[in-house]
Structures are given as C-alpha cells and as structure tokens.
Amino acid sequence: MGYSGDIGVAPRLGLHEGFLDQLGTIEAKATTLHGEALTGMERAKAVLVETDTSEQ
C-alpha cells in the first residue's frame, strides 16, 4: 500500500500513472546525451593526440 499506519503521518506515495512513459523519456534523453558525450570525448581526444604529436 505504501502509506504509514501512524495516524496523522502522511504517506509518501508516488503516482503510477505515466511512470514508465516518463522514465522512458528520461532514458531516451540520457542515452542521447550519453552518445553526444562519447562523441565529444572522442573529438577532444583526437585534438589531444594531434597536439601531442605536433609537440614531438
């Protein structure tokens, strides 16, 4: 049930409605950002390697 048995103490209940849809949206956005971060890391790494090589 999720609520406390104590009188006068409010239970903290989360809504079920739209839970999985919202979670799916969050996962999709996090996955997109994850991919963008990976691309950014690769680009920055390429610049680092290039500058290291030109330094030598």
Added chain:
Amino acid sequence: MTPWHFTTWLDLFDHWQTGIAGFLAFAAGFGTILVTMIIARRQIAASREDADRVIAVTREQTKVIAKQTATTVHLERQRAAGERYAFHATIWAAMERVLLEASEAKSKFLSAGANENTTTSKQAYEARRHFSKGAFPELRAACVRYGGRITRDLLELERDIDNFASRDLGSREEGRWGIAAISALLHDLACMRGS
C-alpha cells in the same frame, strides 16, 4: 710677336701660370669629388650594414615571437581540449549514472506489482525519487563554457527528472495528510475490498 719658347723654369711658370692654375683647380675639384664619392660610398655601405644588422635582429625577434605565439596557441589548444575532454567525460559518467538509476527505478517500480487497480505506491514514490542527479550542478555551470547544444538537452533532462520526482501524493506540508493522499488511500482501500 715672337712665339714663346723655353728659356728658364721661372719664365715657363710665369708664362703658363693661368693654365697651370686652371689645371690645379680642375685637379683639386676632381680630387674633392673623388674623395666625397669615396666617403659617401663608405657611409652608404656603413648605413647598409647597420640596416642589415637591424633587419637581421628584427627577423630573429620576429622568429622568436612567432615561436612563442605558436607555443602559446599550442598549449591553449591542448588545455582547451583537455578541459573539453573532462567536461564530456563528466557528462558521460553522469549519464551512465542516470541510466543505471533509471533501470533501478524501473525495477523498484515493477516490484511494487503495479497493476491497473493501484494508482499509487510507496515503491513508486521511492522510484520517482531515485535519481541522484550526480554532478548536475557542476555540469550546469560548465555548460556555460563548453555546453553548446548539450546545455539544452541537459536542462531538459533535469527538468524531466524533477517533474518525474514531483509526481507524488504526499502532503505539501511534511507530516500532514493531503487531500490527494487521502483520495489515493481510499481508492486503494476500495480496490482491496473489491479484490
């Protein structure tokens, strides 16, 4: 008039003194011009040497400055790339965490045995509050410098997580019953009685 003929040296000089004086004047003028030309050439050569020296020094200085500038640009590029890498690595790690927490939240929610009869649960509350948003404040600050398009995506994700977490039926005032909580409780009791 008898033509002149040599008798004594003195007479020769006396007779040809104008011509001799003219010749000496011409020689003196020529000599002056020659000496002036020699001096002028030496001065020009000396000035050219000085100018060449100054140009050579300036060229060396320019080379040194160019090298320093190249080194500065190189170091700056390296530093920027390093910071950019760290920024993206932080985003990557934060998103890894968000995805992991999303998976945990889903498991937690499904463990509540959510079905059509129940509209709320404590597990759903905990699952909705499961996101820690680790490193989000630092990323928000770093986005000002490096973010670009990521800034918008990150802010949207944070807003979604906050909206997701806020969908609960606890009372606004901590420790007090809310109308929504009571209705949800009554609904769940009705469902239990029905089943």
